[in-house]
Amino acid sequence: MKRAVLELVVLGLAGLVVGFGYNSVRSTGSLEPSKNYFDAGDIGADKGDPDKHNDEEPGLKHGYQTISFADVVDVFNDPDTELGLNVFVDARKEEPYREGHIPGAILCNPYEVDACIDEVMNSAAAADRVIVYCNGGECEDSVFMCRELLAFGLDHSVVYLYEGGWHEWEQSGSVPISTGREE
């Protein structure tokens, strides 16, 4: 049994060393060991505003402005969107994005934000609205992406959280869908 314990420790240490070593050199999918990827970055609490209760106030989630499906459709159809004044950000992974996304949406997920944040910030610089979505339902990736956008300097007043997400958009049957990568 002593031998089994020793072998177990050796395997555990090997996993530790190789795991962190590989994580530090891999080009994609590298985790920052100390980063809390699930910090919603509640801006209500950050602003110290006692009247802003993140999940209790209508129209807010974790302090971010929410937007309904009807309003998202209006924004999508707004001529200003063609001019780049309304930007959509898809916070999912590449594979579901390629299978279908809101036309014109920029792919950028909060776990690999470094790879895409420049494109988002360049597009959002002059935008009146930046609408962030993920799958919808219990998916929180859009919340974490909102946190990243604020962390990179976007003003909270232009950031909107589309809670219904891709599932709601797709299942409506009344709106266009794009596939593949946006050019």
Place this chain on the structure above:
Amino acid sequence: MGTEWQRTYLHGSGRMMEANTSISSADSTPLLRRIDASGIPLLVTRLFLGGLFVWMGCSKIAEPFDFLKLIRQYEMLPESPGIFLNSVAITLPWIEVFAGGALILGLFLRGGAASILIMLLVFTPAIFLRAMAIHNAAGTPFFDIKFDCGCGSGDVIIWKKLLSNTGLVLLALYALLSPSRKMCLEGRVGRRKCQSSLDLAGSPCCEEVDPAQ
């Protein structure tokens, strides 16, 4: 009075050297032990269990963020600071790969089996507790509950997952406790040591041979 094993050891040229030669009465070796001594059941167990964990580990290494989100759902570790969850997401898949590889090769076999056993004993109750939480919160019948448990198979029906994990626990226990070392690198390494040493007592390379065979 039962049969005592005649300890025989292969040495150098292959001549059998005898020690502790007292034998009495007829052979009463249990059937299961003789089957185990063939090495076949352990080999099948090693290849299946080891292969499964190598595959699961590789799928998690390929998608680390998906695995990170899944282990977060079990609420076994605090989200802040991130080092706890992130360390598990970074290292656990590799431990699965190494433990699985150890079983396949038959090297560090007991350590590999113990590693797999511990992982199963930690995560199987966690899966059950999460299913119970969903059952209590949403009222979903327990046998209808399905979710991605982080095993690399996507959404699974949980009661079936718990059943299969129980089977895997038994296989891991068998791999841990079986004395057979046939068809594994550990046996070969031990045999080479025997060829250069006359250490007969407790040597891992010693093969117990049933004198009745």
